[in-house]
Amino acid sequence: MSDGFPAREIDTSRPHPARMYDYYLGGKDNYEVDREAAQSVIDVFPDIVPTTRANRAFMHRAVRLLAERGIRQIVDIGTGIPTSPNTHEVAHAVSPDVRVAYVDNDPIVATHAGARLLGADHTGFVLADLRDPRAVLGHPAIGELIDLDQPVGLLMVAVLHFLTDAEDPVGLVAAYREALPAGSLLVLSHATGDFHRHDHGIDRARDVYQDKKATATVTTRTREEIAALFDGFEMVDPGLVQLPLWHPDGPVPGPEELRHIGVYGGVARKP
Numbered sequence: 001m002s003d004g005f006p007a008r009e010i011d012t013s014r015p016h017p018a019r020m021y022d023y024y025l026g027g028k029d030n031y032e033v034d035r036e037a038a039q040s041v042i043d044v045f046p047d048i049v050p051t052t053r054a055n056r057a058f059m060h061r062a063v064r065l066l067a068e069r070g071i072r073q074i075v076d077i078g079t080g081i082p083t084s085p086n087t088h089e090v091a092h093a094v095s096p097d098v099r100v101a102y103v104d105n106d107p108i109v110a111t112h113a114g115a116r117l118l119g120a121d122h123t124g125f126v127l128a129d130l131r132d133p134r135a136v137l138g139h140p141a142i143g144e145l146i147d148l149d150q151p152v153g154l155l156m157v158a159v160l161h162f163l164t165d166a167e168d169p170v171g172l173v174a175a176y177r178e179a180l181p182a183g184s185l186l187v188l189s190h191a192t193g194d195f196h197r198h199d200h201g202i203d204r205a206r207d208v209y210q211d212k213k214a215t216a217t218v219t220t221r222t223r224e225e226i227a228a229l230f231d232g233f234e235m236v237d238p239g240l241v242q243l244p245l246w247h248p249d250g251p252v253p254g255p256e257e258l259r260h261i262g263v264y265g266g267v268a269r270k271p
């Protein structure tokens with residue numbers, strides 16, 4: 001495993017986004033400090049709950065599409081605390097030979113991954129920071145599972161909003177794109193304030209991450225800013241959309257459902 005947070009920061013005194021997300025999803029892998037921060041977010045911005053559920057459902061539909069399109073290796077960056085069905089479970093339901101490398105910079109995710117992701121065939125975990133693409137892609141566990149000469153499914157689902165503009169998310173996605181062969185597919189979702197322009201709750205929710213000194217803060221972005229993350233890729237239909245509109249399993253969601261969902265997502269192909 002390579003570097004995540006320094007060991008001294010593996011504690012339960014600060015809220016971790018991974019554990020807060022687990023709480024939004026109704027999980028039990030969180031501590032008092034996470035529950036308190038996550039509940040403060042829910043109190044000011046209740047739409048965080050349907051938004052995180054929509055995000056997880058998008059991830060499932062997108063992974064299914066990757067496997068159906070013949071992708072046999074996936075790098076899932078910003079894994080989060082395992083929540084069934086996880087990426088490999090969704091992919092294996094289509095094709096049991098898909099290899100999945102999970103990547104997260106939170107050692108707590110690594111601990112849970114060890115217990116709940118790595119028993120399965122063809123899975124691995126890398127403790128690394130996505131801001132260091134060389135460390136991620138050059139990691140021995142990636143080398144064992146992923147052949148960078150064959151198309152890769154790259155997941156960056158609900159993770160890039162934890163990077164500030166100064167950390168250059170556009171440049172980072174481009175660095176991963178350059179390292180992957182043609183035919184690779186990018187799955188990306190990202191928080192936005194576009195659907196909550198008159199709802200100051202979303203600003204207060206962002207402040208909670210800052211005020212409670214969470215290990216990462218949130219930067220929401222506009223559709224245009226999120227579209228720029230896909231530079232150099234060709235969008236797969238229906239393009240970059242509010243998550244429930246991306247290949248819905250059931251009827252197309254109406255405005256009442258959509259107004260609660262503050263995330264865009266899409267899938268794109270490296271030409």
Ligand SMILES: C[S@@+](CC[C@H](N)C(=O)[O-])C[C@H]1O[C@@H](n2cnc3c(N)ncnc32)[C@H](O)[C@@H]1O
Pocket residue numbers: 017018021055056059077078079080081103104105106109128129130131156157158159162216
């Ligand atoms: C909101 S969770 C998303 C989990 C999962 N991808 C999903 O969408 O259901 C975000 C995850 O990204 C991880 N993360 C945040 N910043 C990261 C970074 N710089 N490098 C790697 N992982 C990061 C967090 O630790 C957390 O587990």
